[in-house]
Amino acid sequence: MLQADTYKEKGARKLLVQELKEKGISDEKVLNAIGSVPRHQFIHKDFKHLAYLDKAFPIGEGQTISQPYTVAYQTQLLQVEPANKVLEIGTGSGYQAAILVAMGANLTSIERQNKLFVKTQKLFKALQIEANLILGDGSIGYALNAPYDRIIVTAGAPKIPDALIGQLIVGGIMIIPVGDNNQQTMHILIKKPDGSMENIQLDQFRFVPLIGTQAW
Ligand code: SAM
Secondary structure, three states, rough: OOOOOOOOHHHHHHHHHHHHHHOOOOOOHHHHHHOOOOOOHHHHHHHHHHHOOOOOOEEOEEEEEEEHHHHHHHHHHOOOOOOOHHHHHHHOOHHHHHHHHOOOEEEEEEEEEEEEEEEHHHHHHHHOOOEEEEOHHHHHHOHHHHOEEHHHHEEEOOOOOHHHHHEEEEEEEEEEEEOOOEOOOOOOOOOOOOOOOEEEEEEEOOOOEOOOOOOO
């Protein structure tokens, strides 16, 4: 299953980091994580040779591994500090999760598709990546490990799920794409001391849908 991390992969990752810098990613911690996580391990064998292109690829079950630019963009907005408790909704291939762990997050990541959950669990074991991987509906969060310093949603939501707001600490940050099935706006939400949310809206993206109780 694992394919060696050769000079070729290392060189390709450096070029990807350079490309992301040129596209506006400036956070050194994010760029270092992109430069260290072997994306080719998270990609279906048919696309491995393309792993360091800035492109999304199918991962099975109708889902995708997000484009590196999107991963870097969301991670930069999340402002993860080492030992932050982070909740990710939509584990998928595990690539975004591995980036967060590389940045020192204490990560809980939820996936609703059993096949993807099992595959990523095996991969994390093989790569010795430490994270709490959970099978379930992330639109209602994961109360057992709450509250979280950071929440990142990697699927397109029709609205901001109340459950996720409830599981964020005061001063915590949530990054979530919200919109219709074709296009979503990236939202940064910051929880204020009175429990209300500051809501900043940024660029447009296209994600697979968030499916669940507080989703589509
Ligand atoms: N972070 C992933 C990566 O790095 O590969 C991105 C995966 S894909 C864009 C979004 C994932 O969200 C899919 O694997 C999908 O099955 C999952 N998903 C959709 N709705 C969900 C929900 N309610 N709870 C958990 N996962 C969900």
